[in-house]
Amino acid sequence: MATKMTPQQRMTDIADKTQGSQAWNSIFRPGSIFRKGYSDSPRNRSYVIMNSLLYHLHPVKVKRHAVKVSYTLCLGGLSFFLFILLTITGIFLMFFYRPTEAQAWSDIRNLQTGVAFGMLVRNMHRWGAHLMVLTVFLHMARVFYHGAYKAPREFNWVIGVILLTLTLLLSFTGYLLPWDQLALWAVTVGTNMIGYTPVFGRQTRFVLLGSIEIGTNTLLRWYVLHVLLFPFVIVIFMAIHFWRVRKDGGISGPL
Amino acid sequence: MADIPEHLLKRAEEAKAKAAAKKAAAAGGAPVGEPVAATPNADAEAAASFAEAEASGKIPAHLLARSSAAKAAKAGAGGGAGEEPAAGGGVALLERPGAGAATPSPAGLAQTGGPALVGPAGHTQRLLTVVKAGSIQDVKSTPIDKVSTWPHLLVGEFVASLLCTAFLLVFSTFVRAPLLAQANYNRTPNPSKAPWYFLGLQELLTMFHPMVAGVTIPGMGIFILILAPYTDRNPSNKPEDRKFAIGLFTIFMMFWAVLVVIGSFFRGPGFNFVMPWNKGIFFDF
Numbered sequence: 001m002a003t004k005m006t007p008q009q010r011m012t013d014i015a016d017k018t019q020g021s022q023a024w025n026s027i028f029r030p031g032s033i034f035r036k037g038y039s040d041s042p043r044n045r046s047y048v049i050m051n052s053l054l055y056h057l058h059p060v061k062v063k064r065h066a067v068k069v070s071y072t073l074c075l076g077g078l079s080f081f082l083f084i085l086l087t088i089t090g091i092f093l094m095f096f097y098r099p100t101e102a103q104a105w106s107d108i109r110n111l112q113t114g115v116a117f118g119m120l121v122r123n124m125h126r127w128g129a130h131l132m133v134l135t136v137f138l139h140m141a142r143v144f145y146h147g148a149y150k151a152p153r154e155f156n157w158v159i160g161v162i163l164l165t166l167t168l169l170l171s172f173t174g175y176l177l178p179w180d181q182l183a184l185w186a187v188t189v190g191t192n193m194i195g196y197t198p199v200f201g202r203q204t205r206f207v208l209l210g211s212i213e214i215g216t217n218t219l220l221r222w223y224v225l226h227v228l229l230f231p232f233v234i235v236i237f238m239a240i241h242f243w244r245v246r247k248d249g250g251i252s253g254p255l
Numbered sequence: 256m257a258d259i260p261e262h263l264l265k266r267a268e269e270a271k272a273k274a275a276a277k278k279a280a281a282a283g284g285a286p287v288g289e290p291v292a293a294t295p296n297a298d299a300e301a302a303a304s305f306a307e308a309e310a311s312g313k314i315p316a317h318l319l320a321r322s323s324a325a326k327a328a329k330a331g332a333g334g335g336a337g338e339e340p341a342a343g344g345g346v347a348l349l350e351r352p353g354a355g356a357a358t359p360s361p362a363g364l365a366q367t368g369g370p371a372l373v374g375p376a377g378h379t380q381r382l383l384t385v386v387k388a389g390s391i392q393d394v395k396s397t398p399i400d401k402v403s404t405w406p407h408l409l410v411g412e413f414v415a416s417l418l419c420t421a422f423l424l425v426f427s428t429f430v431r432a433p434l435l436a437q438a439n440y441n442r443t444p445n446p447s448k449a450p451w452y453f454l455g456l457q458e459l460l461t462m463f464h465p466m467v468a469g470v471t472i473p474g475m476g477i478f479i480l481i482l483a484p485y486t487d488r489n490p491s492n493k494p495e496d497r498k499f500a501i502g503l504f505t506i507f508m509m510f511w512a513v514l515v516v517i518g519s520f521f522r523g524p525g526f527n528f529v530m531p532w533n534k535g536i537f538f539d540f
Binding site: 042045046048049055058059060061062063064065066067069074077078081082085101105106108109112119120122123124125126127128130131133140141144145146147148149150151153154157158161165168171172175178179180181182183184185186188189190192193194196197198201213252253255 | 399400401402403404405406407408409411412415416419420423424426427428430431432433434435436437438439440442443444447448449450451452453456457460464465466468469470477480481483484485487489490491492493494497500501504508539540
């Protein structure tokens with residue numbers, strides 16, 4: 001008792017007391033690697049998955065071949081991860097952006113020059129978006145080449161095609177928001193094509209643009225579509241997609 | 256044996272005697288036993304209600320017959336239940352004649368049910384259904400080789416997400432996202448290009464009517480993709496078994512990739528074909 005503890009002993013003592021405390025143990029459920037006395041046992045390995053909201057998307061055990069990076073190339077997971085990154089960076093951007101003709105472009109310029117990390121976050125959002133389109137495409141190709149769309153996974157492939165379409169729509173609606181020459185004319189080219197849809201093409205274009213030509217109405221509409229509607233819809237479809245992966249018997253293969 | 260209370264033993268003894276008496280009576284008098292003995296009465300009742308229904312002509316005869324049978328059975332069971340407090344322990348003994356006085360443990364005594372619950376041939380249990388093992392559990396003959404998600408899969412995912420973040424962070428530090436001059440309706444850039452993933456479609460615009468290039472072909476493309484699992488009837492997922500599907504899909508992907516590359520790098524002012532090494536690249540991400 002009277003012996004003085006070395007700083008190192010004191011540190012371990014504090015760590016032990018913290019990890020053994022009621023508050024700590026109320027936060028980290030049994031099996032958490034942050035709990036005191038975590039040991040690598042089959043039981044704890046199961047607990048890590050079962051007692052975590054995020055991880056329990058996974059089954060407790062997966063097929064051995066599914067863990068190999070060479071099988072999935074992580075493409076589906078990376079697409080999802082990029083979506084999360086884009087959500088985080090996107091929320092940051094929303095603090096500095098007003099979707100009107102008069103303010104949009106100068107808001108972006110001010111973000112780049114006057115906001116700490118503004119330029120970096122905007123770059124990450126843009127490059128991340130392009131990367132996500134790419135990974136989603138490659139994920140689709142990987143799934144096709146492995147024949148993973150075959151029974152019983154037919155419907156999950158359909159959901160996947162819907163997710164691909166939604167990804168493109170998310171990217172395309174975001175393309176207009178900086179309100180520079182690139183945005184305006186790329187969207188002009190794109191929406192002109194929509195106008196050629198048979199029967200109701202012009203009406204569709206009018207609803208999308210909120211006007212005959214691209215303007216403030218378009219900016220507001222695409223902003224809402226980009227930050228609210230499409231993310232909302234894509235999250236629902238992603239949930240179904242992930243759920244179906246497990247319900248259809250886990251990841252496909254081995255070849 | 257010693258822990259069975261005196262009064263229970265006494266009751267069991269009484270019940271045993273009673274059951275033996277009843278057995279003797281059944282063997283001598285009525286050939287079938289108590290429940291059936293109750294039937295004449297029930298039969299008369301049933302006949303009465305039967306005639307009633309017949310008169311009103313509403314209830315089908317077979318249903319009436321069934322209900323009267325049920326009624327009779329119930330009357331029999333009621334008779335049995337009436338004796339139950341006294342006969343409770345006795346029944347257990349009756350069913351297991353060889354068990355002796357030691358058997359009626361508290362659980363045995365708790366068993367209820369008069370003679371009416373004893374089925375044909377003295378069975379006290381009924382077969383409701385037979386559940387085959389396979390219909391509840393799909394027992395697999397070959398075990399699947401599995402590993403724990405933690406740590407094997409989660410570590411991989413964690414590393415992949417870290418690498419992805421690191422790549423994006425470094426790339427974004429050094430490469431700027433484009434921000435051209437503010438949008439101006441009066442200055443159409445030459446060329447005007449769609450986002451890169453739509454440049455394949457824009458490329459098709461040079462060859463087809465806008466409706467075909469912008470709506471029909473991409474619409475068909477998505478439709479064909481959706482139909483892929485329903486048209487491909489080949490059950491194998493081995494590459495060597497599905498050369499046709501793989502070839503077709505590769506052509507499909509290459510078709511779009513080539514169009515996107517041409518649209519991105521080989522189209523200059525007026526969307527005319529240019530060589531990027533001569534005229535430069537007219538393309539922004």
